[in-house]
Amino acid sequence: MTRRTFHREPEAVRQQDLIAATLDSVAELGLAGATVREVSYRAGVTPGLIRRYFDNKERLVAAAYKSFIADLIKAAEAGCGDGPALSRLAGLIRASVTAPVADGRTLSIWAAFIGAVHSDPVMAEVHRDGYQAFRDLIERLVAEVMSERGVALSAVEIHRHAIVLNALLDGLWIEISMGGDDFSRLDVDRIALDSVATLLGIDPTEFRD
Amino acid sequence: MTRRTFHREPEAVRQQDLIAATLDSVAELGLAGATVREVSYRAGVTPGLIRRYFDNKERLVAAAYKSFIADLIKAAEAGCGDGPALSRLAGLIRASVTAPVADGRTLSIWAAFIGAVHSDPVMAEVHRDGYQAFRDLIERLVAEVMSERGVALSAVEIHRHAIVLNALLDGLWIEISMGGDDFSRLDVDRIALDSVATLLGIDPTEFRD
DNA sequence: GCCGAAATTATACACTTGATTAATTACTGC
DNA sequence: GCAGTAATTAATCAAGTGTATAATTTCGGC
16 A cells, blocks of 8 residues: 655646646646546646645636747747848738647637636636737737838727737638648648738738748 | 426427527536536526436537527628628628627627537537538628629639638627727728728728628 | 326436545755 | 655545436326
């Protein structure tokens, strides 16, 4: 009747492991499948341990969602790189419609969490922050692109452009991640870039880099 | 110790009541909150009764989702009316960004269900069918609009337009339903119509009806 | 009016869930 | 090496879940 062996981990590592295990559970089994037991099993740990690192299961889930959103935005921003605003915007668009942002697992996790946003205030806050960050990023880029090209637009016009671009990218992201259609990566890039160019009144050939 | 009184209902009515109660529960409490007891309580009925009308709770939820999707598509199609293809497309767009299609409750229900699509095959099928129906509707309209205007496009070009339009409408629908921004209904209509017109290469003023 | 079939209720069961607590183990500082 | 502290396990609990079944009530046909 010997206990299972274990080894201690620094707090940050264990927390990260638990969050990763939570995201794995959510991706494969949905939010309802991310039980304390399932998560702890995937993390190679005992259920009781979760409570030492997260007050509630609710907190754990919220932390996982926060981490997920942060990674998503980080990946999108990384696609921007640096250089002229136009090519940064192109990079953002490409990143939004390509893995790892646009892929089945990411969509599954997003879909699972999004359902909890409405009924859980904590999740709602995390969601709102992340969403706004992405929209601000787009709006800033649009503004830079326009000023770079010497096109004078009012603040509301830029805002409107950001709304439309954001919607288009969201929609494309969902469509692509769902994988119903079978477009090659090249197609996806061109469709996204051409559409955004058209919406902004830019020559698509120039926009493709 | 007298039993509560009750009255019998025809099968179709009871089924519809249970589905409506399920959707209410899902809208307010999320999918996890739509327990057998909660649903039966809202339907003014006893938990056990559900089993007479639906084999599983899973079946009940799937039926609710199916009904929800059907109503959504019906509402979108109703916005089309009849007449020239261009005005039917305009009607579809308006319907997509206006209540009851675009509103908080609808989004909540959609979000709650969408999370279950990945892990539940039955839900996946319902989802796929509804999604494809909407995309086909758009594709057909685009084709008609183009032929109506004497613009010759290949099948793949029309398909691409449908993909982009669908994405844009989905994205706008989400944004509007979330209600983060505060645009008036007029703004919403104009933004959606102008964007679609631009994407299709149509003069926006002509498109607004 | 009453009888029988069908709908509905009431109750109970087995299971899973998140949470709690005490016992044990691994590791750090000396 | 050793002691003490903190992390981890193990075991248990109460609450809530979906499901099953028997007891009741409603209501249409006669």
